[in-house]
Amino acid sequence: MWRVVAYTLPRAKVPRSRVCCLQPAQKGRSLLAGTTAPLVHATQSLSMNLGIQKVEALDTGHFVRVEWEDGSESRYPCVWLRDNCQCPQCFLRSAKARRLLIEDLDVNIVVKEVAVADRRKISITWPDEHASEYEAEWLKKRCFSEEARAEMRENLFLPECQHWGSDLQLPKLPFEEVMYNDESTYKWLCTLKRVGIVLLTGAAARQGELVKLGHRIGFLRLTFYGPTWQVQDKADANNVAYTTGKLCFHTDYPVLQHPPGVQFLHCIKQTAAGGESQVVDGFHVSRMLKKQNPQAYQILTSTAVDYTDIGVDFCDFAVQCKQRIIDVDSRGEAVRINYNNATRDTVFDIPAEKVRPFYAALKEFDDLLNSAEHKFTYKLKPGDIVTFDNWRVLHGRQSFPSDSEVTRHLEGAELMGCPLPRAASLTK
Ligand SMILES: C[N+](C)(C)CCCC(=O)O
Ligand SMILES: O=C(O)CCC(=O)C(=O)O
Ligand SMILES: [Fe+2]
Ligand SMILES: [Zn+2]
Structure with a gap:
């Protein structure tokens, strides 16, 4: 039995017992609650029909x-x-x-x-x-029993989280299937929640596919970089992403108080040399750091780091934020990584004697992110769309040769709201 919880699938044919928000008011459009609930999920099954x-x-x-x-x-x-x-x-x-x-x-x-x-x-x-x-x-x-509450939690928050390293079997689904088949859309989002990354293949190699994908399950989130943005080598780049340089592992937009939960990157053109993508499971690596160096973990989970982004793009912007590199729940487990070395501010609002220990901790975390056993490398092909959990998975790319022509072009976008329920603090 499935039910729609927060978002609707346009034209959905979700098994119907509890489909509750597909109907009239928003026909043909997708609804989106700015919440943290899944698109569709199983309802309780065990407790039915007991007198x-x-x-x-x-x-x-x-x-x-x-x-x-x-x-x-x-x-x-x-x-x-x-x-x-x-x-x-x-x-x-x-x-x-x-x-x-x-x-x-x-x-x-x-x-x-x-x-x-x-x-x-x-x-x-x-x-x-x-x-x-x-x-x-x-x-x-x-029922208030421990077991009944655990079952309810399971159903409402899909807490299953599969950690991975270089052994990642990158989940793949055809873009067309996700666009037109409800079961595939459901599979996409559940996998995104469980693994943190899904590659959609076979989209057209032109701009506009991300808007369609966003509308399939909700809508895109507008930021000062625009409703969608073009990752390519640009003169006077207003972001390091818009150069040919290497991007070390980062999450997007730690400068926003509530960074986007899901990012899309659609490959339109790929360079022959370089430009490979890398991803790493930030939750897995955080756990490793906690084990390896609890002191470093303590620093990264408690130090407020300043982030800044100032420029002109979709509009003029000057944004400032404090974030911990690793946000944790009440049990000290990572629930959100906030790390982009490029937008980490030169201003650093902590006592001078705490600065070097912070850098040492950050370096240890970064070393673990980059260790061969944790990172996964692949290369996007035109028509590929990588979708990932931006609170969990860090991404990067290799440099590529600069050219007078555009040799590499990705279109990027962020999803509004978040179809991935966050309830780590409620689970064991
Ligand atoms: C790709 N872009 C420019 C929209 C965001 C890059 C990530 C960041 O600056 O945090
Ligand atoms: O160029 C890439 O592969 C990634 C770009 C990126 O991370 C970004 O635009 O934020
Ligand atoms: Fe990025
Ligand atoms: Zn009453």
Whole structure:
């Protein structure tokens, strides 16, 4: 069973049980929530069709205990039950959103009466005579047990993350399939989430393909480099990417407070000599650094590094930001890499004695990124589109000979929002 969560597929033929946002209002256009939820994913499967055996109030009415037909039980806090009353007064079904105001919620509420109806639902009467009903299936999914919450988390956030090194089997899908076949689009995004990179092949070798791809699942994000941008050798380049020079491993736009989650690079023309691409799994390398040198890891996960980008492109811009090289979750695991050596500012707002240790830590991280066992090298061909998780995968390219003609041309773009749910901090 699949459901659309945050984005729609135009003309989607997603298996329909929970397809919820494909219809009328936005016909032919894709919807996009600026959220961190996946395009489509599996719903819970285990908890279906289990009837209710018995229901009772516990703990002087602060909990409701449900006993299921298979003998298992779930306990629901009354304050949560009252908060999640599904009646039209408390819940706006058309928006799937809570109408009840927190100011009208009594956090010490207890049930007055609770009963089972037909094994399929429970009904509660509250002290003020407000009546609520909860379906068995709805309740089972929201059970507070460790296992049920783990299952829900799995379904909502697709946390599976396969680390890789030079052994990467670069996932590939035909561009056409992703454009026209919903199952392939789904596969693309799930793989992007799990592996962090997918190569789409067989696009036309001309500008415009990224706009089509972006519209397939949402829309592109506009930055000061334009809705899409042309990576080629330019006179008076306003970015090191627009030269023939080598680009060491970087993430794009650490200068933005919330860097794009997904980047697209479409090869339109490729040089014969040089210009190879390199990628590395930043989450994997971060874990290696943590193991190898916890002190260096500590520095990179705590030091605020200044980034700057000033120039003229789609508009005049002067952008400034502080980022840690490695952002971590509550367990100290990497959740976002923010590293572009080119836009790292000359200004460095830390005490002088901390500067050299910072550089030493950065160098150690960079050495690990570049170690033969971690990096993966490939060369884009005209018509290839590399799509990658810009919070996780660092990318680079080899230099190539300069020429009076344009010998190498990529079109790039960033996706608006993020179809890849981020919930590392919630998972083990
Ligand atoms: C390719 N471009 C110029 C849009 C962005 C390059 C990455 C960066 O400056 O952070
Ligand atoms: O030229 C390439 O292969 C990569 C370009 C790049 O990383 C960028 O434009 O940010
Ligand atoms: Fe880049
Ligand atoms: Zn209600």
